[in-house]
Amino acid sequence: MRATDTVVEARRVMEICNACRYCEGYCAVFPAMELRREFSNADLSYLANLCHDCRGCSYACQYAPPHEFNLNLPRTFAELRAETYREYAWPGPLAALFRRNGVVVSLVVALALAVVLLLTTGLQKPSVIYGLHAGAGAFYAVIPLGLMIAVGLVTFGYALLALAVGYRRFWRDTAAELKHAAGWRAWRRALGDAAALRNLAGGGFGCNDRDESFSTTRRWLHHAIFYGFVSCFAATCVATVYHHVLGWIAPYPLLSVPVVLGMLGGMGLLIGTVGLLILKIVRDPAPGAREVLGADVALLVQLALVAATGLLLLALRDSAAMGALLAVHLGFVLALFLVLPYGKFVHGVYRLGALVHYAAETAPVRSGERVIE
Numbered sequence: 001m002r003a004t005d006t007v008v009e010a011r012r013v014m015e016i017c018n019a020c021r022y023c024e025g026y027c028a029v030f031p032a033m034e035l036r037r038e039f040s041n042a043d044l045s046y047l048a049n050l051c052h053d054c055r056g057c058s059y060a061c062q063y064a065p066p067h068e069f070n071l072n073l074p075r076t077f078a079e080l081r082a083e084t085y086r087e088y089a090w091p092g093p094l095a096a097l098f099r100r101n102g103v104v105v106s107l108v109v110a111l112a113l114a115v116v117l118l119l120t121t122g123l124q125k126p127s128v129i130y131g132l133h134a135g136a137g138a139f140y141a142v143i144p145l146g147l148m149i150a151v152g153l154v155t156f157g158y159a160l161l162a163l164a165v166g167y168r169r170f171w172r173d174t175a176a177e178l179k180h181a182a183g184w185r186a187w188r189r190a191l192g193d194a195a196a197l198r199n200l201a202g203g204g205f206g207c208n209d210r211d212e213s214f215s216t217t218r219r220w221l222h223h224a225i226f227y228g229f230v231s232c233f234a235a236t237c238v239a240t241v242y243h244h245v246l247g248w249i250a251p252y253p254l255l256s257v258p259v260v261l262g263m264l265g266g267m268g269l270l271i272g273t274v275g276l277l278i279l280k281i282v283r284d285p286a287p288g289a290r291e292v293l294g295a296d297v298a299l300l301v302q303l304a305l306v307a308a309t310g311l312l313l314l315a316l317r318d319s320a321a322m323g324a325l326l327a328v329h330l331g332f333v334l335a336l337f338l339v340l341p342y343g344k345f346v347h348g349v350y351r352l353g354a355l356v357h358y359a360a361e362t363a364p365v366r367s368g369e370r371v372i373e
C-alpha cells in the first residue's frame, strides 16, 4: 500500500485510538488494532477494510470535532478504503475507473443499454420484438440463448477473474506477516461473520445512522441485498440445471424453484437498495466521506434497476412488452457485470479478506495454523 496523506492520517488516528481504547468493544477493528504497536501501510489497509462503517466510534469519541485532535475514524477509513480499491485493482490502468465512479458507472450503464437495444432492434424484426411469445423458448425467440450465455460467461467470468486477482493482491500485501496461510477454521469464522454481518452490529445495538441513537435498519437492509443477490444467483444455477440437465426450457411456471428464488431475490435486492438509498439521504453526513458517495449510490441504483426490470419482466412476460423488457433487463445486467470489479461491489471482497485475516490472527494457536508474532 502506497504512502498517501490518507495513510498518514489513518496512522495518526490509530495511534490515538491505541492509546485511548475506549471503543474496543465496538467492532473487530479495535481488537486487531490492539495487537499492534506500530501501523504499517499494509496494516492500515487491512484495518480500513475491517471497518464496516457503523459509525459507533464517531459518536462515542471524545476527540471528535470540535476537539483539536479532529478525529473522525469512520471518514478516515472510508477514504482509505477507496484508495485500497485503486491500489489492488486489476489490471492496474483500470484503477482510474474508481475515480468519479458514479459518472463512470452511469456511462457504462448507458452504453450497455444502448448496445443491447441497438443489437436487438437491428437483428430482430419489430414483429418479433413486440409480438406475443408463449411457451418453452419464448425469451430465446427475442434474444438467442447462445448469445445470452456467451456474453454472460465472458463478462461475468472476466469480473470473477479481476475480483480474484484483486483479492490476491490485497491478501499478499496485508497478510504478509501471517506465519501460515489462514486455515479452514479462519475461513469458517470469517464466512460466519460475513453472513451475519456481525460488525454492522456496532457495540451490539446496530449502527448510528442519523445520530447517536442505535439502529439495526442498515444491517437488515444489507442482509436483504446480500441474500437477494445470493437468491438470484441460485435461481440462475437451478435454471441452468433445468435447461442443460433436465431439458426443461424457460420460461418456468410461477411456482417453480427458479422463479420463486428469482422473485424473492429481486424483492430482497429492491427493498435493500431502495432502503439504503433513503438511509443515505437522511443519515448524518458528518462521519461520512463525500468522495465515496458517488460509488455507493451508483452500485445501489444499478442493483435496484436490475431487480426492478427483472420483476417487471416476470410480471409482463406473457404480454407484448416482454421483448423490449428482456432487452432492457439484460442491458442492466451486462452493465453490472462490466463494472463489478471497478465499483463499490469490491468492498465485499476486501472486507471478506480482512475478516479472514482477523479470524486467523485472533484464533487460538493450533499446529500448522499459527498466525502473527
Ligand code: SF4
Pocket (backbone or CB within 6 Å): 016, 017, 018, 020, 021, 022, 023, 024, 057, 058, 060, 061, 062, 063, 064, 071, 073
Ligand atoms: S474513536 Fe475516539 S474514543 Fe474511540 S478509541 Fe479512538 S480515540 Fe478513543
Ligand code: SF4
Pocket (backbone or CB within 6 Å): 023, 026, 027, 028, 029, 030, 050, 051, 052, 053, 054, 055, 056, 057, 058, 073, 074, 199, 202
Ligand atoms: S465505524 Fe464502526 S466498524 Fe468502523 S471502526 Fe468505528 S466502530 Fe468499528
